[in-house]
Amino acid sequence: MKKVLMGNHAAAVAAALARVQVTVGYPITPQTQVYELLAEMKLNGTLAGEFIAAESEHSVMAAIYGAATAGARTFTATSSQGLAYMHEMLHWVAGARLPVVMVDVNRALGAPWNLGTDQTDSLSQRDTGWIQIYCSTNQEILDSVLMAFKIAERVMIPTMVVLDGFTLSHSYEPVDVPAQDDIDAFLPPFKPELTLDPKRPMTFGALVGPKDYLRLRRRMAADMAEAERAIDEVGREFGERFGRFYGQLDAYRCEDAETVLVTSGAVGSTARAAVDALREQGLAAGNLRMRSFRPFPAQALRAFVRPGMRLAVIDRNYSPGAGGIFAQEIKAALYPRSSASVHGYVAGLGGGDITVELLQEVWRRVHDAAAAEPEPASWVEDAR
Amino acid sequence: MKKVLMGNHAAAVAAALARVQVTVGYPITPQTQVYELLAEMKLNGTLAGEFIAAESEHSVMAAIYGAATAGARTFTATSSQGLAYMHEMLHWVAGARLPVVMVDVNRALGAPWNLGTDQTDSLSQRDTGWIQIYCSTNQEILDSVLMAFKIAERVMIPTMVVLDGFTLSHSYEPVDVPAQDDIDAFLPPFKPELTLDPKRPMTFGALVGPKDYLRLRRRMAADMAEAERAIDEVGREFGERFGRFYGQLDAYRCEDAETVLVTSGAVGSTARAAVDALREQGLAAGNLRMRSFRPFPAQALRAFVRPGMRLAVIDRNYSPGAGGIFAQEIKAALYPRSSASVHGYVAGLGGGDITVELLQEVWRRVHDAAAAEPEPASWVEDAR
Amino acid sequence: MLAAKILADAVLRQGVKQCLAIPEFGVERRGAPVTAYARLSEKPILIRTRIYEPDALVVLDPTLYAADILKGLKAGGTVLTNCETDALERLKAKFPGRTFVDVPARRIAIELKLGSPSSPVVNTAMCGAAAAVFQLCDLEPLLLAVRDSVPAKTEANVEAARKAYSFAHERRHAPA
Amino acid sequence: MLAAKILADAVLRQGVKQCLAIPEFGVERRGAPVTAYARLSEKPILIRTRIYEPDALVVLDPTLYAADILKGLKAGGTVLTNCETDALERLKAKFPGRTFVDVPARRIAIELKLGSPSSPVVNTAMCGAAAAVFQLCDLEPLLLAVRDSVPAKTEANVEAARKAYSFAHERRHAPA
Amino acid sequence: MPLLEGDPLSFPRVIVSTRSMSENRTGTWRTLRPVIDASKCTGCLICWKYCPEACVTLTQKVPVIDMNYCKGCGICVEECPAHCVDFPAEEPV
Amino acid sequence: MPLLEGDPLSFPRVIVSTRSMSENRTGTWRTLRPVIDASKCTGCLICWKYCPEACVTLTQKVPVIDMNYCKGCGICVEECPAHCVDFPAEEPV
Amino acid sequence: MKTSIPSNELMSSGHLACQGCGATLSMRYALKGLGANTVIVIPACCWTILAGPAPLSSLGLPVLHSPFASAAAAACGVKAGLRSRGDVETQVVAWAGDGGTFDIGLQALSGVADRNEDILYVCYDNEAYMNTGVQRSGGTPQGAWTMSTPGASGSTRPKKDLDAIILAHHPVYFATATPAYAEDMVLKFTKARAIKGFRFIHILSPCPPGWKSDPKDSARLSRLAVQTGLLRLYEVEDGRMRLNMPLSKRKPVEDFLRAQGRYKGMGTAQIADLQRRVDEAWGKDPESEP
Amino acid sequence: MKTSIPSNELMSSGHLACQGCGATLSMRYALKGLGANTVIVIPACCWTILAGPAPLSSLGLPVLHSPFASAAAAACGVKAGLRSRGDVETQVVAWAGDGGTFDIGLQALSGVADRNEDILYVCYDNEAYMNTGVQRSGGTPQGAWTMSTPGASGSTRPKKDLDAIILAHHPVYFATATPAYAEDMVLKFTKARAIKGFRFIHILSPCPPGWKSDPKDSARLSRLAVQTGLLRLYEVEDGRMRLNMPLSKRKPVEDFLRAQGRYKGMGTAQIADLQRRVDEAWGKDPESEP
């Protein structure tokens, strides 16, 4: 059934449809409506499981940690400073190999205070061991949250579904909400092997030496590789069931594209309008949307890139002393096999609009650049 | 004067010699002796400034934030979970452009618990906006803390001096402790331009819109570029004053090396023994020690690498879904200009020894590899 | 924002067009002026940015015309207002080439006891007017959308939307 | 670890060799057995790992020989012990080809009231013995190192180091 | 066009606030307008005391409300012991 | 040699503790050894009660101390109301 | 001037508070008491916005914005920093909402109180997370609606007893206040300014959108909270408690509740119950800690 | 059997505690009272080590290790998780040191208490950060030496009044305990087990290396803490306080202090002062909250 939903509500509705058993939450702009709708659904019975209103985000993730180890399917949502405040717990939950699903609504980190969308909050969690999926529409938010449970539970890695603050979180658009039965068929109950159970006492998280620690992390690496497959396979299964297909990458008019706008999040949607406009001008433009960022889709990307292709990477994020994070990781993934050139553009930090006009300009700059030789990241803006 | 100091004490002594005005601390293995020695020095007057024993690391960095904005030279030290717990504040302090100096003693992050050295704690702060310097001896710890203040205050970026848990933190070796007068000449008092002062009231950290936010981050990027220079220049000045020279990179027997062990931290010291051993066997081995990681020394690295060179990168850290972090960032920095091949090796996570024998084996593997084509990171261990 | 949501919902129910409603980003404080954007199209809507040159404008707060909110409006665009005073005439004079439609949303809200006289809640009334003026949808889907979106004082709000819709509908069909 | 630090300090004062003292990594609990390593060299010490095949061993706790701590010791290596019982003879029989030097560190510590009889603190005495047995340094730098490193009961500790040094020094010079 | 112009080093490292918020005229928020009846006013200053906008000025016997800032909350209307503040609807500009 | 061997997927995702810590014999920590004088013992079980190692067993009239675990803390010596626990130095093995 | 309140205004007009905001009144009075030689530390809360977006400021003093959980620690850092530079005079004030005090800021606050750091901590308590649009905090009273306790019964848990928690730390000075009693509030800040060590002032601060009340009622509600006995105005100095506003006759709590939409779900039984509890608390021990 | 203490041992021998560790005694008794149908959540503290390195465990129950600041929240998560899967019986216990309770875990603890989550929180209080080698915590008493308060005067701040802080949250059950009174402790855990809602037990737990005491004295010191009146054994149920160990005659506090090296720096004047404060506290109100 189609409903007009804001992005935050799409996330909350998906969690309820996934029959989460324990939800924990805490308010923060621009995520708060996820939390509020969950509270409301708990009250009216739409959300069946336990609902905990924690006193801080660190405790949110700690409670999730306890609940997930006890065997429950768990969900939460946060943003920006809240995500950063739970950083210690993010590492912990990943190391504990718990298939938690969390929504992060992108928002810039301070100092100074800023409420606008900015991916640095989620991307700066890139080493915590979470799968990360970036959404471009409210429909994709709902679908991705549902798929996230299936992916996470298959590889036992927590999964973060990321959406742009305001641009998606607060925008209303029609979203197709699948029927509960269909979702139940897609997503069976969570039945973990090892849980906290007095009948089968075991200890979780106890001290290990370096030999075990190394092997646990290598196992995690192997499961991350498996997650690359899982994202594609679950996306395909989802498509077969619900008619909307997803994968690690999402290419648009790239077959013969010479220069490709590489985007993530909602910019991926606007970029298609830019590509359409460029194509109308007879230019060989394409858009590659990076849906997954962790595990980094290195293989898929290498398969996608053709020699001589130019990638104009739009980073609505910034790692000080390194540059745009997508551009950096793309370069590392392509090193040294590819003759494609990678051109990094930092734009839209702190909520600046990344407009169709801006994207076209960037595309042209990259396409027309004298040499294929990349410069350090350029900083761009739509001056309006 | 030479003194036998454990690595942690070298750090604390350096902070006192730098005349820090506000020190805040909290215990955590293997950093605790920094905290304890500072407390003792405060008691006996060797540490002149204010000393706050906070109730958590988040508050440590919050208090540092307040003190630094009030215009004080500030110092703290932490490790692992403690560093992770202050993650939100790390972003904040960097955004606030405060030249805080912090020591991080590397230790693995949980789950599960592990106390061994592992760089993932500091490297997973790579997007927070801190300068990061990695040390290989206790002498270098002391020297780097002193230099860190000078670098940080020049570019107004907080600086993290990183040392290996136990391997350096708890090892005793002779350290040359410069005289206070010489240090005072090297490091003048901290005199910030903008501070909290009722006579000149101003607000720090207030909400900004996207246009300002973007420009603030671009300014940070420019200062990070400046920091690359600052690390080299301050290292040179330090060398001229004290006879020990430092820079972003530290190359050993690399002039004619065909394959280079790329290391960081204390492994950089052991790697020289491995290089010596390989050279004795007539092999063209070299060692490149990455002293700075943020800003990433991309330019210096590109200048260092020769075509056809093979880099065997030892990563005592691991980013799930991406691999070893040094290897990843090196690849990105070299893309696509260099024909050097980069071979990532993950080793020693959670405190495993990275021995001379292991390093030689890795070197040989890379040197003898059939093709220069890199594989995904290999996981290695000294089985003893 | 609720108004934008209601309109998007009504448009969806009508079944012809797509609608994407986007808020102004940032700090929202009760009583402070806020902005929102909506795109309507028969094709899927891809662009997810602010609208810099809107085709139409709806102004909920009659005291807000001092702000230069009208400057981006395309020539030939339509403005839906809530003035009920001769201020409207001054506006028309100031912005020639735009069509102004004025709706007594405030009076409707006060009549139906929506909000308090000091701060009447006009959003559902203005929704109704907008639906009619910009031909977004028929009355029925509009009222269903209002009913689904407004949990408190539902019927009064539905009634407000209906009244304003009718008022504006007539206006539109009346000779200008 | 304090013992290792004192030795490193004494070696530095002697001025000939370099010393790097490394602890066993991980959990330390009062009363539980712990290990530490030290490297000595006339050149700068680069290697910063555990020592898997030491040239020499110092065992502070006489009850610890059950643990297989001796297995890595190179043949021809030296073990400094603190047994004072016929257990020493059993050890010698079990590990032929190693030199054993036994020092009454426990007795010295109890005499000087270091620690309690139930857990005497033997580290300074063993330091003294090690300095002598392994010819790390002269008596004077050793005693200075102890004095600088031990804040409590300093003089008693200095005395313990001196006694053990003398004892071991004689032993080493006596026929084996 | 889209490249950020100017030397990045010419932008400040932090933006401190030094200008007064009074540049922001909040009078536009007002939908009702407090009007003091000077004839009834006792000058008790209670309206000054309780104004959250700090926009009632003391300069005269009868307080003056600065309409550039008054948001029309009505506290002065409610609290005035002499009931001398009227509260009609604001006129659109 | 240095490459980690085996399929990474054959290693567990987490290592849970299921075996008892009693595999760890803490008797080696002991430097003093509690010895109960059976003739004086009243069987009051106070030594059992206060043993932090839970290594005093109840199976007999006179409690038996499991020397595999006893760390020689001396609490039983101190607390025994009959003063019947002796505490000589431990012998090296 | 018919009031003892100083006329200088350190808080400017033009700020972004909602109409009838009690938190602005509170700040206005606080600064009158504190004077200009003061640094204010503000964690995430409505005042993050009210203090003004850069480069504007509604406060004529140095202000430090800090993350949500960090007000107390940041303030003690500022104090140490100033002291280390020889400034021992400047007052450092942490100014936080109930969320940043009862919930996410509590740990840092407790630490600072434990160490008796020389700061004044002010909690302006509007009884919910208002800046994010009214969600329950530890300061939300039982029965109050919020967006996260949306049912008719509202919040099911009683308000956390922050005063008792703070008093357990034996602050050198503690006081409660509310804007209706403006002179009292100014006096308390003037007093607090002169004391060294850890001080705490707890302000009940009306909030029209969060309380679902009419903006014009903010002063009235603040007054009613005291007149009904729901809020006691008192001070604790060196462990000695002093009631500032003894009540000979209390108004029914209903007067307070009925003027606020957030209590709409409270039935007569619940109101009677609350009335009974207030009566008991006052009856038992009119001069003791509430 | 001359004791009421159950003979089953859920805590095994072979653990890694120092000789004479009071925290192991406490755990041993606690589990005797709680029984096997219990999950234990342990944040960073000595018990992180004592519970055993993987794959060993000294506890015959499910155990969850959690980060330092998170014990209470993780425990309430476990409870919710179990409940969501239909298990409403299993007890969930957070077991934390004083550092993890007075300091870094306080926020989560207060949140859980505020929400009246159905868990039992136990603080074994050895009065310092012991696992990191004895640094001052909020639980460290005035005058006690630690590695971070190394001077002769030791810690200059009084011990944080955790009991008052917790009691301000009105837990359904609260008790103090110490291992010398083993039967009392077991009883309290048995009792707590049967109650629903937020419960708290505060254990004073001797620690030879941290207290600089002889391992053999651990039971004796625990007893002396009570006999000198420094520690009161009491319970609070539904707001009613009950003293479990009324003292007709108290021993001098000096007996307790002198047996511990950490108080070596306390001179006779300070000891007399402490004695006076203890006398006052007991004299004033022997049955009230300490």
Ligand SMILES: Cc1ncc(C[n+]2csc(CCOP(=O)(O)OP(=O)(O)O)c2C)c(N)n1
């Ligand atoms: C770590 C973190 N979590 C959440 C937020 C979002 N946040 C900002 S202000 C606020 C509410 C503040 O409530 P309160 O302290 O009561 O102040 P009020 O807004 O009511 O004045 C919240 C939840 C944040 N900024 N940082």
Ligand SMILES: Cc1ncc(C[n+]2csc(CCOP(=O)(O)OP(=O)(O)O)c2C)c(N)n1
């Ligand atoms: C965030 C964080 N900070 C610091 C530490 C280091 N740490 C581990 S245990 C501990 C001390 C615990 O003290 P307490 O809670 O009193 O328990 P005890 O060790 O005394 O039993 C510390 C500081 C940590 N693990 N995590």
Ligand code: SF4
């Ligand atoms: S209506 Fe409100 S803002 Fe205007 S003057 Fe009166 S009190 Fe001030």
Ligand code: SF4
């Ligand atoms: S409150 Fe009323 S009477 Fe008093 S000064 Fe104001 S307007 Fe005049």
Ligand code: SF4
């Ligand atoms: S000495 Fe200690 S460990 Fe040994 S039996 Fe007695 S009480 Fe137990």
Ligand code: SF4
């Ligand atoms: S305490 Fe003494 S008397 Fe009692 S059982 Fe033990 S040994 Fe026997």
Ligand code: SF4
């Ligand atoms: S929400 Fe409440 S506290 Fe915040 S500005 Fe508005 S009235 Fe003031």
Ligand code: SF4
């Ligand atoms: S340090 Fe203290 S609490 Fe920790 S194990 Fe040792 S005796 Fe027990």
Ligand SMILES: [Mg+2]
């Ligand atoms: Mg609030």
Ligand SMILES: [Mg+2]
């Ligand atoms: Mg402790």
